[in-house]
Amino acid sequence: MKDEDILTLLKKENYTKASEKLYAYFPVVRKQILANSGSRQDAEDIYQEALIVFFRKIQNPEFILTSSINTYLYSVCRYLWSDVLKKRKINTKVHTDTNEIAGNDTIWEEQEEKIKLAERAVNRLGQRCKQLLQLFYYGKVDLKTIAQKMGFANEKVAKNQKYRCLENARTYLQTLKNNSHE
Amino acid sequence: MNKTTQYILDYLNNQMDPKTRAEFEKQLAHDRNLRQQLDDYKELMQGAVRSGQKEAIKKGLKTGRTKSIIRKIVLTTLVTIAVVGIIVVIKQQIVSGNSSTHLRYELNERNQRQWANADKYLESQIFSIDGSKDTVIETKGGILLSIPAKNFLNATAEAVSGEIELEVKEALNPLDIMKAGLTTFSNGRLLETGGMFYVNARQNAKNLDIDQSKGIHASIPEINPGKPMLLFDGQRLPNGEINWINPRQLENALHTVDIMSLNFYPPHFLDTLQKMGFDIKNKQLTDSIYYSYVCGASPSAPGDSAKTVDFNDVEYWDQPWNNTQQLMRGEKLFRQNCSVCHSAGTQMLTGPGLAGVTQRAPKGDWLVKFILNNEKLIKSGDEYANRIYRQYGKAAMTVFEGQLTETDVNTIIAYIDNNSAESFPDKGQQTCEIAPYRIKAIHNRQFNSTLLATKAFEERLQSIFKTCNPSLLELYTRNLDKKMYQLDSMAAEMLSGINPELANVFQKFYLRHDGGVEISDTRMQKLAQYLHVKQTLFKQAAIQTMQDSYAKEQVEKERAREVFQKHEWSEFDRINDNISKELELNLKEAYRQVGKEYKPTPPPADRYLNATIVSTGWKNLDAYVLTSTANRETLNYKDQQSGKQAIIIYNPVTLKLEHEKEYDRVIAYLLPGKGLSFQLMSQTGSEFSEKLNELVTYDAFVLGFKGNKLYAQTLTNIKTGQHKVNLAELSLKEQEVLKQQNIASTRNLWEEIEFQIFSQNESIKQEKIRKKEEIRQKLWPVVFPCGGNSVTDSVAYEGN
Numbered sequence: 006m007k008d009e010d011i012l013t014l015l016k017k018e019n020y021t022k023a024s025e026k027l028y029a030y031f032p033v034v035r036k037q038i039l040a041n042s043g044s045r046q047d048a049e050d051i052y053q054e055a056l057i058v059f060f061r062k063i064q065n066p067e068f069i070l071t072s073s074i075n076t077y078l079y080s081v082c083r084y085l086w087s088d089v090l091k092k093r094k095i096n097t098k099v100h101t102d103t104n105e106i107a108g109n110d111t112i113w114e115e116q117e118e119k120i121k122l123a124e125r126a127v128n129r130l131g132q133r134c135k136q137l138l139q140l141f142y143y144g145k146v147d148l149k150t151i152a153q154k155m156g157f158a159n160e161k162v163a164k165n166q167k168y169r170c171l172e173n174a175r176t177y178l179q180t181l182k183n184n185s186h187e
Numbered sequence: 188m189n190k191t192t193q194y195i196l197d198y199l200n201n202q203m204d205p206k207t208r209a210e211f212e213k214q215l216a217h218d219r220n221l222r223q224q225l226d227d228y229k230e231l232m233q234g235a236v237r238s239g240q241k242e243a244i245k246k247g248l249k250t251g252r253t254k255s256i257i258r259k260i261v262l263t264t265l266v267t268i269a270v271v272g273i274i275v276v277i278k279q280q281i282v283s284g285n286s287s288t289h290l291r292y293e294l295n296e297r298n299q300r301q302w303a304n305a306d307k308y309l310e311s312q313i314f315s316i317d318g319s320k321d322t323v324i325e326t327k328g329g330i331l332l333s334i335p336a337k338n339f340l341n342a343t344a345e346a347v348s349g350e351i352e353l354e355v356k357e358a359l360n361p362l363d364i365m366k367a368g369l370t371t372f373s374n375g376r377l378l379e380t381g382g383m384f385y386v387n388a389r390q391n392a393k394n395l396d397i398d399q400s401k402g403i404h405a406s407i408p409e410i411n412p413g414k415p416m417l418l419f420d421g422q423r424l425p426n427g428e429i430n431w432i433n434p435r436q437l438e439n440a441l442h443t444v445d446i447m448s449l450n451f452y453p454p455h456f457l458d459t460l461q462k463m464g465f466d467i468k469n470k471q472l473t474d475s476i477y478y479s480y481v482c483g484a485s486p487s488a489p490g491d492s493a494k495t496v497d498f499n500d501v502e503y504w505d506q507p508w509n510n511t512q513q514l515m516r517g518e519k520l521f522r523q524n525c526s527v528c529h530s531a532g533t534q535m536l537t538g539p540g541l542a543g544v545t546q547r548a549p550k551g552d553w554l555v556k557f558i559l560n561n562e563k564l565i566k567s568g569d570e571y572a573n574r575i576y577r578q579y580g581k582a583a584m585t586v587f588e589g590q591l592t593e594t595d596v597n598t599i600i601a602y603i604d605n606n607s608a609e610s611f612p613d614k615g616q617q618t619c620e621i622a623p624y625r626i627k628a629i630h631n632r633q634f635n636s637t638l639l640a641t642k643a644f645e646e647r648l649q650s651i652f653k654t655c656n657p658s659l660l661e662l663y664t665r666n667l668d669k670k671m672y673q674l675d676s677m678a679a680e681m682l683s684g685i686n687p688e689l690a691n692v693f694q695k696f697y698l699r700h701d702g703g704v705e706i707s708d709t710r711m712q713k714l715a716q717y718l719h720v721k722q723t724l725f726k727q728a729a730i731q732t733m734q735d736s737y738a739k740e741q742v743e744k745e746r747a748r749e750v751f752q753k754h755e756w757s758e759f760d761r762i763n764d765n766i767s768k769e770l771e772l773n774l775k776e777a778y779r780q781v782g783k784e785y786k787p788t789p790p791p792a793d794r795y796l797n798a799t800i801v802s803t804g805w806k807n808l809d810a811y812v813l814t815s816t817a818n819r820e821t822l823n824y825k826d827q828q829s830g831k832q833a834i835i836i837y838n839p840v841t842l843k844l845e846h847e848k849e850y851d852r853v854i855a856y857l858l859p860g861k862g863l864s865f866q867l868m869s870q871t872g873s874e875f876s877e878k879l880n881e882l883v884t885y886d887a888f889v890l891g892f893k894g895n896k897l898y899a900q901t902l903t904n905i906k907t908g909q910h911k912v913n914l915a916e917l918s919l920k921e922q923e924v925l926k927q928q929n930i931a932s933t934r935n936l937w938e939e940i941e942f943q944i945f946s947q948n949e950s951i952k953q954e955k956i957r958k959k960e961e962i963r964q965k966l967w968p969v970v971f972p973c974g975g976n977s978v979t980d981s982v983a984y985e986g987n
Contacts, residue, residue, distance in 0.1 A: 124234040158298045
């Protein structure tokens with residue numbers, strides 16, 4: 006597998022296909038996390054998060070990948086996992102000196118933290134709300150198709166539902182923000 | 188719908204005409220609040236994108252994994268459960284005829300004319316509900332539908348109130364499904380069904396939508412237990428069949444209950460108690476028994492001297508938590524006043540770490556004086572005070588006089604002392620398997636409405652106990668925001684390699700796919716803090732109570748020993764005195780009978796005049812009387828010189844106690860007249876015997892003990908022969924009378940009775956301690972399944 010192939014897929018925003026290929030690097034990460042007080046579930050969560058960080062960073066034209074994708078992902082995973090361990094209050098042996106590769110773009114990270122919080126708010130919605138918002142904003146599917154796909158009577162109902170879901174997500178977001186400020 | 192939201196969304200979606208847009212932007216420049224809202228929505232849209240990206244990644248990784256598995260893919264069995272607008276395929280020939288009676292409307296839930304066969308052949312169940320209220324309905328097949336208020340929206344997305352018609356169709360019973368000849372397909376793939384149902388809501392015959400942010404919570408009876416189920420939506424096909432699409436994971440919802448209604452004891456704890464005859468419904472009692480266990484040591488009860496042995500009495504068991512209040516106050520005072528400059532451990536801050544300070548500082552009230560006003564003590568030239576003043580760079584310590592009272596200071600010192608026990612492990616404690624204080628810290632209402640207040644956790648706790656590993660408990664108690672199955676998987680992971688059998692148990696828990704309980708970050712942090720503080724406090728309190736109880740027992744033992752010793756000496760004197768008095772009485776009588784005058788032996792003089800004695804006199808008579816008196820035998824003496832006889836008669840008397848078995852212990856006293864002191868009768872079984880001196884009149888007093896109750900009977904002027912004794916309870920009033928009489932007389936019987944009561948209570952206490960130890964020994968392996976020693980945990984989850 007060549008890094009260029011992956012980068013081409015990412016340029017086309019074909020995240021599913023890219024992730025399918027990038028599964029190849031997962032076993033190594035999993036092994037590392039299992040050896041460091043983590044579970045399989047942790048490993049999956051971390052790898053997903055690492056991929057999303059990578060995919061989103063690569064969208065930024067100023068971002069330059071200084072290493073191979075494999076090395077990059079591996080270092081991001083280590084960085085993310087040490088963070089989790091810190092939160093779980095486990096003395097960690099994972100070294101975090103790999104920040105250079107993982108990047109310490111603070112402005113990007115600050116913004117990304119906000120978006121992560123918003124993502125949590127969206128995920129907290131019901132399955133259908135989440136699906137609707139994902140289809141619309143990520144899938145860029147038009148409301149008419151969404152109405153068909155999700156079984157709404159018409160486009161207008163879909164639009165109304167979307168508003169409602171967003172409003173609800175905002176209340177969640179506000180609670181999350183308030184909590185994180187305390 | 189909210190107008191502002193509408194504007195913001197239109198603006199962000201670029202759906203505003205230029206004029207409105209310009210106006211909106213103008214307003215945006217002024218209105219901070221509006222900008223904030225706009226930012227929120229911007230973030231949410233990106234959040235939705237991120238969420239979508241993640242979904243894509245998950246999907247890709249899953250495919251990647253599937254492809255990487257070389258072995259043949261086994262078709263997973265899936266299960267259909269359909270929500271909102273769905274039905275079952277039924278072959279027309281089986282159910283024929285009266286088909287359309289089950290179709291109530293022309294249009295389906297999507298306002299289309301298309302109906303599936305199942306729509307036609309399944310009976311409708313119609314429920315009428317009030318849209319403005321929370322409603323729970325149960326269908327004929329047992330599906331529970333929980334419908335929140337304002338859950339249904341009309342065509343303009345307004346929540347409707349008033350009467351709503353809810354239509355449900357269901358095919359849950361395997362027989363129904365089979366009869367219907369169901370072959371269900373999901374895009375051509377065969378599914379194994381777990382039941383299907385259809386739900387639709389109408390008002391005035393018009394379809395209503397479900398508010399996507401709320402939704403109906405459906406609980407469906409499980410017909411294939413243990414199989415992983417998925418939820419599908421139904422899509423009607425032109426040929427009348429239904430295609431099942433859009434599968435998603437079902438999660439077992441966890442319902443929280445009152446945490447105090449759950450059993451957080453180790454496995455078999457309650458069973459064992461019940462077998463021992465305890466009242467296990469008395470939670471206060473069972474708690475006090477459980478929490479009295481301190482790892483690595485078994486404390487004894489202080490014992491309550493005036494009580495009978497009642498093990499169902501809560502106060503009987505140690506309550507290691509009595510000290511908690513004081514310790515908590517100490518901790519608070521310390522935090523507020525001292526913690527800026529001192530740690531309670533060994534760490535040095537501005538001032539020294541205070542662990543062990545009570546050992547190293549000068550004894551007496553030095554420490555209190557220093558804390559209240561160190562300046563004064565330094566100025567007074569106190570050597571130790573000046574030394575530490577210099578040692579810590581002459582940094583001034585706050586003068587607390589006027590701010591803290593002496594009691595406050597002592598409370599702080601008590602806290603530090605306890606804390607020292609933490610940092611000096613040699614103070615008699617060790618890390619332990621899952622110690623009761625850890626359970627105490629979580630088993631309270633603070634943890635209501637969390638992951639811990641669920642039947643699911645109760646079940647897991649039983650297995651956590653079996654691991655004997657506190658890290659496992661910490662895993663669950665410190666990750667309240669996680670889903671239960673995630674924690675199960677971690678637990679299985681932690682145990683694999685250490686204990687495969689238990690790892691398997693947690694793996695099975697994991698497969699149930701139990702969900703989580705929503706918790707805010709703030710609450711979680713607060714609970715983590717709470718847990719930390721309580722664990723430390725309860726641990727300290729347990730240790731201190733144990734030490735206190737040992738110390739108290741020691742003091743009491745010493746006191747009892749003194750009382751017994753004193754009694755022994757005074758009895759020795761009393762009996763000696765009694766015998767000399769009776770001897771004197773007998774001598775007088777014997778002398779009288781032989782016609783001589785009795786002269787009492789003069790008391791020993793300080794100085795003696797030496798003279799030579801030439802005649803033997805009456806010495807032999809004295810010796811006979813002495814023997815007779817001491818042995819209480821009849822004297823029959825004939826004087827050689829005068830030929831006269833001296834006879835003093837002792838007659839046997841026996842008291843026969845009725846219902847002897849009812850009493851723990853019975854003592855019988857003879858109460859002689861003529862200024863003599865009481866005399867203990869000797870006991871054989873239920874008979875008390877002694878010999879009566881004919882010269883003296885006797886009463887008898889019999890005293891019985893049963894637990895802490897007294898029973899007595901007085902027999903006046905008893906004569907030789909056998910007498911029956913029937914004891915009756917001695918009321919406090921009667922005891923008081925007895926006491927008064929005693930003061931009037933010189934027989935000291937009351938003192939004796941008091942001693943016997945003390946002795947009785949002492950033996951009750953000893954019995955209690957013995958019995959309790961026995962119970963503790965029996966319960967020990969239940970409380971600590973691994974023997975009460977720490978388990979070498981290769982995975983240390985606790986930071987310290």
